[in-house]
Amino acid sequence: xxxxxxxxxxxxxxxxxxxxxxxxxxxxxxxxxxxxxxxxxxxxxxxxxxxxxxxxxxxxxxxxxxxxxxxxxxxxxxxxxxxxxxxxxxxxxxxxxxxxxxxxxxxxxxxxxxxxxxxxxxxxxxxxxxxxxxxxxxxxxxxxxxxxxxxxxxxxxxxxxxxxxxxxxxxxxxxxxxxxxxxxxxxxxxxxxxxxxxxxxxxxxxxxxxxxxxxxxxxxxxxxxxxxxxxxxxxxxxxxxxxxxxxxxxxxx
Numbered sequence: 001x002x003x004x005x006x007x008x009x010x011x012x013x014x015x016x017x018x019x020x021x022x023x024x025x026x027x028x029x030x031x032x033x034x035x036x037x038x039x040x041x042x043x044x045x046x047x048x049x050x051x052x053x054x055x056x057x058x059x060x061x062x063x064x065x066x067x068x069x070x071x072x073x074x075x076x077x078x079x080x081x082x083x084x085x086x087x088x089x090x091x092x093x094x095x096x097x098x099x100x101x102x103x104x105x106x107x108x109x110x111x112x113x114x115x116x117x118x119x120x121x122x123x124x125x126x127x128x129x130x131x132x133x134x135x136x137x138x139x140x141x142x143x144x145x146x147x148x149x150x151x152x153x154x155x156x157x158x159x160x161x162x163x164x165x166x167x168x169x170x171x172x173x174x175x176x177x178x179x180x181x182x183x184x185x186x187x188x189x190x191x192x193x194x195x196x197x198x199x200x201x202x203x204x205x206x207x208x209x210x211x212x213x214x215x216x217x218x219x220x221x222x223x224x225x226x227x228x229x230x231x232x233x234x235x236x237x238x239x240x241x242x243x244x245x246x247x248x249x250x251x252x253x
Contacts, residue, residue: 007125012173014129015069017162022074026126030075030161033122037115045083045108046115046156049147051076056146063142064135064158065225073160078136079116081108083240084152100152105240112156120159129164132157135225140232140239151243154236175203 001009022030034048051057054071061071070076083100090097120130136143136158143155181199191199200216201209220226 003125007121010173011121011124012129012171013131014162014164014168015067015131016165016168017069017073017129018165019072020074020163022128022161022163026123026128027075029126030119030122030128031077034077034079034115034119037111037118039111039114040107043086043107044111044115045081045086045104046112047080047082047085047153048115049078049080051078059146060133060136060158063139064133065138067133067135069131070133070160073162075161076158077116077119077161078147078158079112079156080147080149080153081105081112081156082153083108084150087152099243101241102237105154105237109154109156116157116159119161123161127163128161129168130159130161132159135229137236138225138228138232140236144239152240154240 031048031050035044039045051060057073057076058071060076061068064070083104087097087100116132120132123130134157136155140154143149147155149155177199197209197213201207201212204212207215
């Protein structure tokens with residue numbers, strides 16, 4: 001198997017890191033890999049925040065659903081969907097730009113997440129583990145103030161990086177769904193809910209499929225952090241579409 005496929009197949013999330021820093025050369029290689037990701041129109045509609053301040057990391061460890069390993073991760077990268085820089089450039093070049101919309105935001109989010117995945121893959125090839133932190137989508141107002149984000153910039157995803165300890169290296173990668181359940185030809189495959197229970201619940205041998213799905217639903221889908229994430233993303237979208245006008249109104253009031 002070629003090394004690229006090997007890296008993609010073996011990579012797994014790492015949440016325990018050795019007390020070892022990531023060298024400047026490795027860090028640059030990871031960031032260069034991110035910057036070489038596919039991008040819509042080669043616009044690279046993202047900005048990567050390299051979070052090095054221990055106080056910021058400690059704050060994120062609490063605000064991102066209380067995950068202490070964030071605070072000790074040697075490298076933390078926040079990938080922001082950034083429509084602001086192009087909008088400002090268009091305005092400065094007298095293009096009379098339209099107000100950014102949902103489509104612009106979605107393309108920017110795609111750019112940011114693709115760049116993040118390039119970084120994750122590059123890191124694993126260097127022996128550096130990583131873990132996506134989806135909880136960065138929570139507490140939008142707090143994060144916007146914390147990182148001084150302008151109206152047309154929003155957090156898309158965050159990734160923490162570090163060298164995995166032995167336990168993490170030996171830990172078995174969770175099984176993925178078979179291709180027959182993920183790939184369909186030409187049109188969406190309609191399956192019953194019970195069929196999905198059997199497919200998704202097959203992850204656990206310790207519980208019957210329905211019991212596993214019920215427990216997973218309570219732990220993830222029905223959780224407080226998932227509800228906050230939905231609220232926060234809705235606020236983020238509303239703020240983006242209004243171009244920060246709510247903030248300007250509050251300042252005037």
